[in-house]
Amino acid sequence: MGAYRQDMNAQLKIAGENPELLGLGSVLVGSLPATLMTDDAPDRYTVEAVFTRKTDRDEVAAIQGSETRAHLSANGYPTVELHVADRRLEIANTNLEELRDGLAAVIAERLAQISAALIAEREIAAHRFQDASDREHERTASVAALAESVTFTRRPADAASDDTARLDDWVEEGGALRT
Numbered sequence: 636m637g638a639y640r641q642d643m644n645a646q647l648k649i650a651g652e653n654p655e656l657l658g659l660g661s662v663l664v665g666s667l668p669a670t671l672m673t674d675d676a677p678d679r680y681t682v683e684a685v686f687t688r689k690t691d692r693d694e695v696a697a698i699q700g701s702e703t704r705a706h707l708s709a710n711g712y713p714t715v716e717l718h719v720a721d722r723r724l725e726i727a728n729t730n731l732e733e734l735r736d737g738l739a740a741v742i743a744e745r746l747a748q749i750s751a752a753l754i755a756e757r758e759i760a761a762h763r764f765q766d767a768s769d770r771e772h773e774r775t776a777s778v779a780a781l782a783e784s785v786t787f788t789r790r791p792a793d794a795a796s797d798d799t800a801r802l803d804d805w806v807e808e809g810g811a812l813r814t
Contacts, residue, residue, distance in 0.1 A: 655750065699719060
């Protein structure tokens, strides 16, 4: 298990090396403004990129959350906004040049961080569940073993007379009311 964990940790650190990590494949050219590279081209617009796999609910929440906005701002992109739409990431208030010159790497890094953190959280939860399951299995096995140790057989006659003698001693010492 230790070698597996080390290998997994190494993979999580390198975006694109682990197929479980969320990434982006390519820009959807058809979604770009038709006026790009003309005099009428907008300075900023929304660029859509295709995810490398389907996102899950937790990933979507993290991508669209405040930590991602703070990450973008801290890296010099305070006006950029990310929104998940099915298998696409909509990157608003940007342009292709900005993406090419660094924003794409910042987004890729953030997506890998989100994936790695969620994988780690899920692995911890799975281990906790397995540990609890193992403890419950041990407990039920102990209960079953204890229950199996109970026998409903009569004691030999000499053991029964010992009980009677102890009962008589108890009564003699005032442990019971005589009738």
